[in-house]
Amino acid sequence: MVPENQAKGPVMGLVKDWARRQWHLVLLGLLITAQLAVNWAWLKTNVVLLGWDRPRHLIESLVYNDILQQVSLRSLFEAWVHSGYYPPLFHWAMVSFYGLFGISMDVAASVNSVFLVVLVVATYGIGSRIGGKGVGLLSAFITSTSPMIFGMSRYTYIEFSLTSMVVLSIWLMLLTQGFSHKLYSLLFGLSAGLGLLTKWTFSLFVFPALLVVILRSGLLSEMRGRVRSLRVDRKWMVVSALSAAALTLIWYVPNVARAAELPLSYLLVPISWFLLGGLIYILRQPSSSGWNVVGSLWLCIVVAGSWYLPRIDFVNHTFLIAWGRPERQSWALGYYLDHLINEHLSLVYMVLLILVSIGLVVLAWRAMRRGAGWRQILRSDFLLLLLWIIVPYLVFSFRPSSKHSRFIMPILPALGVLMAYGLSRIRFAKVRLASIALVVLMGTSQWLALSFDGLQWLRDAAVVGQVNVFARMFQNQLPNWGETDSGYWVVPGMLQYLSDQAKERSQPVELALLVNTRQVHDEHFLYLIYTEFPNVKLRELAQNWTGRPAYPQLWEADYVAVPSANPPHKLDPASLEVVGMLLERPPVLFQEAFEVAGEYPLPDGNTIYLYERKYVLPEGYAAEQYEALAGELEIHLGDGDALLLHPAHQVALLGRYYIGRPDLLLPMPQSSNEDALIQMLEEAATQSERIATVFEAGQGEDVQSIIGPWLSEHCFATVDGWYGPAQLTLYACETGLSGEEASVEVDADFDGQIRLLSHSALPPKIVAGEILPLTFTWQTETQIEKEYKVFIHLLDGKDVVVAQRDSGPVGGWRPTTSWSDRELIKDNHGLLIPGNVLAGEYGLIAGLYDSEGDRLPVRLDPGQGVRDSVSLGTVEIAAP
Numbered sequence: 001m002v003p004e005n006q007a008k009g010p011v012m013g014l015v016k017d018w019a020r021r022q023w024h025l026v027l028l029g030l031l032i033t034a035q036l037a038v039n040w041a042w043l044k045t046n047v048v049l050l051g052w053d054r055p056r057h058l059i060e061s062l063v064y065n066d067i068l069q070q071v072s073l074r075s076l077f078e079a080w081v082h083s084g085y086y087p088p089l090f091h092w093a094m095v096s097f098y099g100l101f102g103i104s105m106d107v108a109a110s111v112n113s114v115f116l117v118v119l120v121v122a123t124y125g126i127g128s129r130i131g132g133k134g135v136g137l138l139s140a141f142i143t144s145t146s147p148m149i150f151g152m153s154r155y156t157y158i159e160f161s162l163t164s165m166v167v168l169s170i171w172l173m174l175l176t177q178g179f180s181h182k183l184y185s186l187l188f189g190l191s192a193g194l195g196l197l198t199k200w201t202f203s204l205f206v207f208p209a210l211l212v213v214i215l216r217s218g219l220l221s222e223m224r225g226r227v228r229s230l231r232v233d234r235k236w237m238v239v240s241a242l243s244a245a246a247l248t249l250i251w252y253v254p255n256v257a258r259a260a261e262l263p264l265s266y267l268l269v270p271i272s273w274f275l276l277g278g279l280i281y282i283l284r285q286p287s288s289s290g291w292n293v294v295g296s297l298w299l300c301i302v303v304a305g306s307w308y309l310p311r312i313d314f315v316n317h318t319f320l321i322a323w324g325r326p327e328r329q330s331w332a333l334g335y336y337l338d339h340l341i342n343e344h345l346s347l348v349y350m351v352l353l354i355l356v357s358i359g360l361v362v363l364a365w366r367a368m369r370r371g372a373g374w375r376q377i378l379r380s381d382f383l384l385l386l387l388w389i390i391v392p393y394l395v396f397s398f399r400p401s402s403k404h405s406r407f408i409m410p411i412l413p414a415l416g417v418l419m420a421y422g423l424s425r426i427r428f429a430k431v432r433l434a435s436i437a438l439v440v441l442m443g444t445s446q447w448l449a450l451s452f453d454g455l456q457w458l459r460d461a462a463v464v465g466q467v468n469v470f471a472r473m474f475q476n477q478l479p480n481w482g483e484t485d486s487g488y489w490v491v492p493g494m495l496q497y498l499s500d501q502a503k504e505r506s507q508p509v510e511l512a513l514l515v516n517t518r519q520v521h522d523e524h525f526l527y528l529i530y531t532e533f534p535n536v537k538l539r540e541l542a543q544n545w546t547g548r549p550a551y552p553q554l555w556e557a558d559y560v561a562v563p564s565a566n567p568p569h570k571l572d573p574a575s576l577e578v579v580g581m582l583l584e585r586p587p588v589l590f591q592e593a594f595e596v597a598g599e600y601p602l603p604d605g606n607t608i609y610l611y612e613r614k615y616v617l618p619e620g621y622a623a624e625q626y627e628a629l630a631g632e633l634e635i636h637l638g639d640g641d642a643l644l645l646h647p648a649h650q651v652a653l654l655g656r657y658y659i660g661r662p663d664l665l666l667p668m669p670q671s672s673n674e675d676a677l678i679q680m681l682e683e684a685a686t687q688s689e690r691i692a693t694v695f696e697a698g699q700g701e702d703v704q705s706i707i708g709p710w711l712s713e714h715c716f717a718t719v720d721g722w723y724g725p726a727q728l729t730l731y732a733c734e735t736g737l738s739g740e741e742a743s744v745e746v747d748a749d750f751d752g753q754i755r756l757l758s759h760s761a762l763p764p765k766i767v768a769g770e771i772l773p774l775t776f777t778w779q780t781e782t783q784i785e786k787e788y789k790v791f792i793h794l795l796d797g798k799d800v801v802v803a804q805r806d807s808g809p810v811g812g813w814r815p816t817t818s819w820s821d822r823e824l825i826k827d828n829h830g831l832l833i834p835g836n837v838l839a840g841e842y843g844l845i846a847g848l849y850d851s852e853g854d855r856l857p858v859r860l861d862p863g864q865g866v867r868d869s870v871s872l873g874t875v876e877i878a879a880p
Contacts, residue, residue: 024124024133028140032120035144035153036113038451042154043106045453045479047489048519055523057156058108060086061094062530065103068095077255081262081310085317088307089197090158103531105156112153115164120144122167123413129174130381131421138423138436143416145443147450147471148344148409155475158199159406165195166205166410170388173210174381178217179296182287189296193303200318204392205410209384214293216379236284237277244277262310271309275302325401332397339405343473344412348442353415356422363425388414405475446470453481488519490600494610495525495533497598498559501612502535509536512557514550514579515608516542516570520563544572551578552656560594560611581659588643588664589655615652622724623656629723630657633692636719636730636832637662642688644707647699650726654694663688667703677706684733685714690771691731698725705813712811716773718830720807729811732771732830743775748870750848750856754788754816755779756870757824762844765876769835772875776846778809778825784816788848788856792831793869795843802842805831839879845869 049055060083067079080088093115094108101107120140127139143149152160172188179185192210195202252259252269259268279302285291308314323329341350360382389411396407423439426432449458449470462470470476477484494511502509513522522540529536539557541550550572554560562582571579582590597612637643637660644665645651651666665684667677684691691711695704708729711717715731722728748756760775774792787808794803808815809827819825831844847869848856855868 024137027137028120028124031137031141031144032117035116035120035150038447039113039116039150039154040110042451042479043109046154046477046484047480047486048484049105049524049527050474050477050483050518051155052518052521052523054156055527057086057091057094057158058105058527059523059530061091061098061108061156062103062527064088064091065095065098073251073254074258077251077258080307081258084311084313086158087197087199087304089194090161090199093161094156105527108156109154112155112160115161116144116153118168119149119160119164119413122164122171123416125171126167126174126413127417127420129171130385130417131424135417135420135424138420138439139413139417141440142349142419142443143413145447146345146349146412146416147446147476148405149412150447150451151475151477152406152409154477157406159409162195162199162202163410163413165191165198166202166388167413169195169202169206170209170384170414173206173213174384176213176292176296178213179289179292182292182295185292185296186283186299189299190303192296192300196300196304197307200314201392201407201410204395205388208387208391212383212387217289233281233284237281240277240280240284241273243280244273244275247276248273259310263313264309268310272305275305321402323399323401328401329399331399332403335403336393336397336405336408339473340408343405343471343475344409345415346446346471347467347469348446349415349419352419352423352439356419359422359425360418382418385414385418405473442469450476450478453478483518485603487601487603490602490608491520491524491528492532494561494598494600494608495528495536497610498536499533501558509558510539510556511536511559511561512539512541512554513561514542514575514582515561515563515566517563517567519602520608521570541578542566542571542575544575550575551581551659554578554590555593555613555617555652555656558613559597560613562609562611563606564609565606585661587655587659588661589651589658592664592666593651593655613652615649615655617652617656618649621653625724626653626726627657629694629726629728630654632719632721632723632728633658633660637690637692640688641690641692642684644684644691644693646693646695646703646707650694650696653726662692665691667700667707674706677703678710681707681710681714685711686733688733691715691733693727693729693731695727695729696725697727708811709813712813712828713826714828716771716775716828716830717807717811718771718805718832720811730830730832732773743777744873746860746870749781749859751858753781753784753856754819754848755781756846756858759846759872762873762875765878766833767878767880768833768837768839769880770833772831772833772844774829774831774846774872776825776827776829778819778827780816780819780821780823780825783821784819786850787815787817788850790827790829790846790848791855791869792829792844792846792872794831794833794837794875795845796840799843802837803831803833805829833877835880837877839877841874841876843874844872846872 049058064079064082067075067082069075079092082088083091090111093111097107097111101110120143123143124136124140126136128136149160149163152163169188169191172184172191175181175184176188177184192202192206195206248269252272256266260266262268264271275298279295279298282291282295282298285295341347345353392411393408396403419439423432423436426435445458446462449455449462459470462468474483480486498509498511511525513525515521521542522538525536525538529538539553541553544550546553562579564583566576566579568576581587593615594611594613596609598610600608600610602608633643633654639661641662642665643660643662644667645654646667648666648668651664663684665680667680693707693711695708711729711731715733717729717731719730720728742761743758744761745758746756750756755778757777757779759777760773763772766772772794776790789806789808792805793801796802807829809825811828814825814827847858850856857866857868858870859866860870
């Protein structure tokens with residue numbers, strides 16, 4: 001038996017020997033491990049999901065997860081074609097992690113660990129092929145410590161997985177050696193198909209280089225020759241067709257109804273059968289550059305087409321976002337350069353890139369002078385790197401409707417390889433090693449400084465004068481610092497409160513959201529509602545995609561969240577106006593109907609106010625009628641006037657549409673005794689020029705029977721009307737012209753039943769839009785058996801009525817049938833002069849008429865004839 005210490009010797013020796021020979025793989029493993037460890041620490045510290053797309057992808061992943069709760073051909077098909085905009089690969093990857101580790105935001109973000117390993121290894125592979133293992137290792141280091149790369153590896157954006165798939169596909173394409181290797185060719189086709197299933201922009205980064213590889217390898221000529229001599233294997237073609245038919249039917253028969261709803265509908269079946277049959281036939285062909293290219297591309301089409309064909313409608317969405325909004329189009333060359341320097345690479349790596357690029361150009365020039373022609377240079381792998389970088393940069397910069405620094409992120413590994421190769425070409429060993437050491441030191445410092453809050457001193461050290469050598473833009477987020485300060489994460493607290501209220505009410509509650517900032521917006525709420533708070537509903541009104549005005553919708557929700565500040569570019573202009581109105585001068589009905597249930601201060605000094613609605617909207621109310629009523633109030637009431645509502649729930653009915661700010665009067669049950677009501681009315685009549693009352697039919701007649709008569713007696717009713725069940729009456733409270741000292745004696749006899757003894761004197765001038773107050777003194781001659789109404793007409797020079805008022809005496813509260821014999825009746829009326837009445841002198845007449853519309857004959861003097869009205873004189877109307 002070998003002693004333990006002797007057994008360890010050979011084993012350790014083998015390990016050390018392997019480590020010496022594979023030092024680059026050891027360091028590569030350490031680099032990956034360090035990246036994963038730092039990302040894990042970052043995710044554990046960070047609780048704020050900045051931005052909009054990150055939580056949106058989280059929500060999408062939960063939808064996919066729900067669809068796949070019961071795995072079947074139908075659920076798989078539905079999950080595959082669910083989205084008509086984003087291909088499904090990234091969301092499916094998150095769902096797979098949910099199955100392994102449970103549902104959470106950190107688990108979803110951790111799916112990037114797989115893509116990170118792919119990215120680092122593939123970048124190492126590309127660098128190794130171009131310049132050796134040292135270049136490969138340095139390429140992986142520079143790429144993985146580029147701020148955009150390690151920053152995005154922590155977020156649930158698609159672009160990180162896209163970058164990984166781009167690098168993997170480029171590496172596999174290089175490994176095909178001009179498509180002479182069948183296995184690598186097929187792996188490239190599979191990778192390219194999966195890359196397209198990650199995002200459609202994959203093609204911009206890979207296909208230009210692919211086209212060059214195909215063109216410069218002579219494959220097209222070879223394929224033309226093979227086509228001429230092509231012999232069809234009929235037996236295998238039949239086998240391929242039957243096999244493809246079986247697979248196609250297995251996939252589509254259970255999903256025929258769903259397929260019929262898709263844009264290509266039943267055409268999907270023959271197209272899928274053709275593509276699958278062709279792939280099976282091609283895979284059996286012998287290995288050659290031509291067949292390998294065809295097989296690779298055909299496999300790519302089959303894999304990618306599994307989503308792109310059913311969801312061919314993605315083209316419309318993509319074009320609309322990319323170039324379909326001319327009003328937003330602009331060149332983006334400078335935009336992407338700025339973000340490349342300050343967000344993607346930092347000044348450190350950008351200076352290195354510039355120096356390396358200059359050095360490589362010089363080396364290329366020298367090579368050409370030594371006899372190496374452009375043909376040799378163009379056949380090098382560097383051309384593929386340049387196409388990988390330049391083509392997407394130019395395309396994304398070409399007057400897009402939408403631009404974002406994330407879009408060009410997949411070019412960073414190519415830049416990393418260029419920088420690493422350039423460093424390796426430094427002639428002097430000591431200078432080369434010192435340069436590499438400096439780059440490693442600076443790259444590590446930046447990576448750690450932008451990953452941990454506690455390294456503020458290192459971030460401060462990177463600022464030299466006005467220059468910050470580290471990256472510093474949106475994607476370079478610290479886990480709990482500045483924009484990601486955990487104090488911003490108020491969404492869970494708000495939802496917990498709302499959820500508790502829903503439990504107390506035993507029914508869901510709805511939140512109307514007027515907040516849309518990077519740290520608090522609808523996607524955050526929706527994600528947590530989806531996962532933790534199902535008894536809360538959300539209505540997003542900040543961007544307000546409903547097409548309906550935002551303010552009336554606030555009244556349909558139980559709670560309203562309003563910020564003290566919002567980014568204007570992320571709010572619908574009309575919603576921004578609503579926020580400003582609620583914060584600066586809220587409508588009086590909003591102030592009454594909503595009360596602050598909570599305040600959520602944010603680290604930047606702003607606050608989110610959570611309002612709770614006190615009044616419930618009754619079902620089946622006449623919405624259009626109340627909207628018309630609100631329009632009438634907007635015309636006639638201003639600040640300082642008074643609005644009296646009864647019963648109080650009309651606050652909710654009218655509040656949706658009325659945004660005025662008069663003094664609000666609400667007769668409450670405890671104050672509905674006559675003395676309290678009259679005191680309230682006296683104060684309102686003293687302080688307000690106008691009072692509008694809105695009574696609901698059949699509600700609170702006892703209160704109305706006190707308010708109506710008092711206002712009619714002490715003020716001047718002018719506008720009244722019914723709006724569904726609500727009655728509006730507008731009163732003018734200007735009493736300066738009423739009274740005996742301002743009256744004109746008339747003594748007009750109306751058919752021997754009623755005498756008009758006097759009326760208030762007319763003002764010499766009144767402005768259009770104002771109310772003319774009139775007081776009549778009536779006396780009965782006998783018991784009156786009919787109800788008569790009073791009419792007042794304002795006539796122009798051609799006796800055309802330009803304004804009128806028709807009402808029962810005393811605002812309708814003292815019908816003529818209730819008058820006692822010889823009783824004196826003081827009757828106030830207000831005549832609203834329309835604002836569009838032309839300036840000039842107008843006549844004023846008044847009279848009585850019965851329910852049939854027949855006017856009572858009137859005689860002013862026994863010697864005069866009978867008329868149907870009394871002239872009250874003339875009044876001059878002035879322009880407003």
